[in-house]
Amino acid sequence: MRIKTILAAAVAATLLAGATAPAALSQTAAPAAEWRTISPENLLIIDTAKGRILVELDPRVAPRSVERIRTLADRGFYDGLKFHRVLEGFMAQTGDPQGTGEGGSDLPDVPGEFTFRRGRADNFVSTGPSPEGVTQMGLIGSIPVETQPDAQMMVTADFKVSAMGLFCSGVVGMARAQGPDSANSQFYLMTATNDSLNGVYTPFGRVVSGLDAVKALKAGDRNNNGQVTNPDVMTRVRTAAALPPGERPSVRVMLASSPAFQAQIEAARTRLGTRFSVCEVQPPAEVTGG
Numbered sequence: 001m002r003i004k005t006i007l008a009a010a011v012a013a014t015l016l017a018g019a020t021a022p023a024a025l026s027q028t029a030a031p032a033a034e035w036r037t038i039s040p041e042n043l044l045i046i047d048t049a050k051g052r053i054l055v056e057l058d059p060r061v062a063p064r065s066v067e068r069i070r071t072l073a074d075r076g077f078y079d080g081l082k083f084h085r086v087l088e089g090f091m092a093q094t095g096d097p098q099g100t101g102e103g104g105s106d107l108p109d110v111p112g113e114f115t116f117r118r119g120r121a122d123n124f125v126s127t128g129p130s131p132e133g134v135t136q137m138g139l140i141g142s143i144p145v146e147t148q149p150d151a152q153m154m155v156t157a158d159f160k161v162s163a164m165g166l167f168c169s170g171v172v173g174m175a176r177a178q179g180p181d182s183a184n185s186q187f188y189l190m191t192a193t194n195d196s197l198n199g200v201y202t203p204f205g206r207v208v209s210g211l212d213a214v215k216a217l218k219a220g221d222r223n224n225n226g227q228v229t230n231p232d233v234m235t236r237v238r239t240a241a242a243l244p245p246g247e248r249p250s251v252r253v254m255l256a257s258s259p260a261f262q263a264q265i266e267a268a269r270t271r272l273g274t275r276f277s278v279c280e281v282q283p284p285a286e287v288t289g290g
Contacts, residue, residue, distance in 0.1 A: 034258035035286075038251045040241035042066075044073060044205065045249065045290075047236045048083075051213030053189070054251055054287065055172050055205045056142050057239075060122055061165045062113040062204040065174050065183065069204065070239055072105055072185055078237035087226040088219040090194065093175055094234060095186035101227075104184030112180040113202045118147055118163040125256035127265055127278045137166075137278040139256040142206040142285075144168045144278045146198070165203035168193045168279035170211050174202040189214045193279045208251055208285040240290075249290025254283040 038056050046053040059066040072078060078094075084101055085093040096103040118124055118140070124147060126138040136149050140163070147163035167173060171190045174183035189207060191214055207214060220228035240248040254261045261283055269276045 030254060030258060030260035034255050034260055035252040036255055038208070038240075038253060040248060041070065041239055043240040043249070043251055044069065045236075045238055045240060045243070046078075046210075046234050048213060048217070048232055048234055050216040050232060051210055052249075053210035053213050054208050054249065054285075055189075056208045056251070056253070057205040058141050058143050060118075060140060061116055061143050061145075061163075062174075062202050064110050065113055065202050065204040068107065068110050068183075068185070069187065071107070073237045073239055074242040076238075077105060077185065078234050080233055080235070082228070082231040082233050083217050084228060084231055085188075085226040086217050086219045086228050086231070087222065089192050090226075091188040091190050091192075092214050092217050093186060093188040093226075095175070097185070099231075101186075104186065107184065109181055110174065110183045110202075112176070112183065113204070114180075114199050115162055115164045117158060117160040118145075119158075119160040120150065120153065123257070124150075124163070127281065128269075128276075139278065139281075139283070141256070142208055142253060142283060143203065144171070144282075164199050166279065167195070167197040167201070167203060168282075170207040170282060171203050172205040172207065173197065174204060176201065191215050206282070208253060209287050247290060250288050251285055253285045256283050 042057045044055040044057055057066045057069065081094055081097060082099040083092050083094045084096055084099045122140050124138055124140050126136045128137060130137050130146060135146050137146055144166040145163050146166060148161035152161045153159045167190055169190055169192050173188055175186035175188050176183040183202060217232045218228055220226035265281050268281050272280060
């Protein structure tokens with residue numbers, strides 16, 4: 001039996017830590033040059049009765065996982081599937097055609113993508129050193145990451161450094177069985193930060209709109225590993241590229257390097273002091289159309 005769940009220990013870690021979502025950042029007027037538009041193939045649209053969830057996929061962080069999600073979504077594989085496991089203050093898991101946590105697709109499993117190689121072209125924006133001071137924390141697009149500093153690129157053969165996506169609130173990751181290379185079709189959307197998943201599970205995107213809909217999904221029983229009775233479902237899941245142009249939403253995200261967002265980071269740092277982390281900030285997004 002191959003039950004694709006997040007380890008129970010991770011659940012306990014979240015509950016004990018009392019992790020919170022990123023602080024709400026005030027939307028500020030910013031010039032058009034301080035925004036980027038998500039390409040249609042990297043915008044995943046999840047429709048539910050609780051609202052629409054928009055996820056930015058990032059193939060720089062997890063190319064194989066992103067390709068799997070795109071393929072299944074545009075096949076219509078996810079339409080009607082349940083949020084079979086939902087733990088309030090942790091995550092909502094879905095993508096199992098059996099609705100039990102034991103199923104997958106007809107495609108081969110996807111190898112774990114727990115770390116990746118980062119180059120200067122990936123436009124990493126630092127929010128400061130890690131608590132240990134050895135690595136840097138920051139953002140690549142919408143994804144929070146921990147990485148070796150740029151200076152290390154000068155001593156690597158590929159002029160890149162190791163980086164790892166972090167499981168902050170809103171991050172979307174591949175669910176799997178105990179084996180590190182057993183991800184297939186199931187995924188989960190984080191509603192709080194959980195450091196115990198970092199480097200152990202594959203993050204491949206982040207919710208840029210609709211996190212309130214994720215948090216509104218019917219939660220399961222903690223004593224039954226979050227399994228949900230009469231769960232909510234995904235009514236339709238597609239990439240924007242698979243929809244007719246007139247049905248596509250358009251999402252622009254503030255550049256992490258923009259002066260407006262840097263000001264928001266500094267405001268959060270001042271407000272939170274030693275409690276500040278990269279998980280406390282996320283570039284604002286604006287949705288039009290669709």
